[in-house]
Amino acid sequence: MKSDPRSGLLDDAAVASAHASHAAEAGPEHPATVAPGATLGLGAWLLQAVLFVAIPAAVLTLAGLLSLLLVRVAADIRIGLDVFTPTALRPRLPLYEMAGRGVAADVLRQVLIAGFAVGLALWQDGAAWRRRLALTRPAEPRTSSPLRLWLLMAVWPVIHILWVTETARALNGGLAQGIRISPFLTPLAVAGWFAYVVVLAPMAEELLMRGEAFARAGRIMRPAGVIAATALLFSLAHLSESGGIARPISLLPLALTLGWLRWRTGRLWPCMLLHGWSNLALLAYLLWPRAY
Incomplete structure (x- = not known):
């Protein structure tokens, strides 16, 4: 059954009302603070915890499967191949065709992930979906000084490159400088x-x-728990058969930093900026010709 898209707003309003009532009873000398999830029973808390893990996992899985299917169908139609041809009877495709399909699937998967995330926010909070995704100015900003944020942007790629390359080397992750883009x-x-x-x-x-x-995690955890839980979820989402545990471990500091940045600024765009900047710096380092 589809829930009321305003339910998140109604729940927030109910919790805020309960907080105000409790604070009034406590008196001005003893202000009351209610931890996230304190108003939930154990069963409801466990359900929210399961959904916190299950929903992103479902989004990533569904986006991955849909992107592969859609790219295969579109590419087969483009080259005049019957999409229902059995695998055993399909002709061997050129390497450039296979490589192009892989990139197209990667691109489409990210578009689908973004679409699903926005769709979930719309379904949960309706017109307030931007606030849910931290795409609007927070009601209670905790913004760090601009100088501190720019210093983080300047220093972080060096830390990220050192951590990723050293953990890959220690865990035989197969990451090295001097790699080349597929010809x-x-x-x-x-x-x-x-x-x-x-x-x-x-x-x-x-x-x-x-x-x-x-x-979603903010409904049941304190900020430190939210940062840690989302960092762990993000890192485990990058677990792969080829890279093993090296990839999640190498991404954990980045994930923790992004979570802290999200909490500290109350906005999502600094996280996107630092994430993209880290990827660009690491990519430039890996593609830089190795010095022998």
């Missing part, structure tokens, strides 16, 4: 791949993790 990618595919790494992935992942998931 089978067309110029358009290369441009799409760069856009995917530097722009689309940071935007989509932040909308889902530090947007929707962060808002």
Whole structure:
């Protein structure tokens, strides 16, 4: 059953009313503070905790499957291949075609993730979806000084590169300077791949993790718990068969920093900016010719 899209607003209003009533009873000398989730029973809290993990996992899985399916159908139609041809009878595709399909699927997956994140926010909070995803100015800003934020932007890529490369080396993650872009990618595919790494992935992942998931976790956890939980979820979402545990471990400091930035500023755009800047810096380092 589809819930009332205003339910999130109604719940927030009810909790705020309960807080105000409790504070009035406590008196001015003993202001009351109610922890997130304190008004929920154990069963409701556990349900929200499960949804916090299950919803992003479902979004990532569905976006991945849909992107592969849609790209395969569109690419088959483009080259005149019957989309219902059995796998055993399908002709061997050129390497540039396979590489291009892989980039197209990556790009489309990020677009779908962003769309699902916005759709979930609309379904949950209706007209207040931008506030849920921290795309509007917060009611109670906790903004750090601009100098501190710019200093973080300047210093962080160095920290990120050192941590990622050293953890990859320690855990045999196969990450090294001097890698090359596949020669089978067309110029358009290369441009799409760069856009995917530097722009689309940071935007989509932040909308889902530090947007929707962060808002959902904030209903049941304190800020430190929200930052840690979303960081762990983000890191585990990058677990892969080829990279093993090295990739999640290498991304954990970035995820914690992004969560802190989301909480500290109350906005999502600084997270997108730092995420994209980190990806660009790491990409530039990895593509830089190795010095022998």
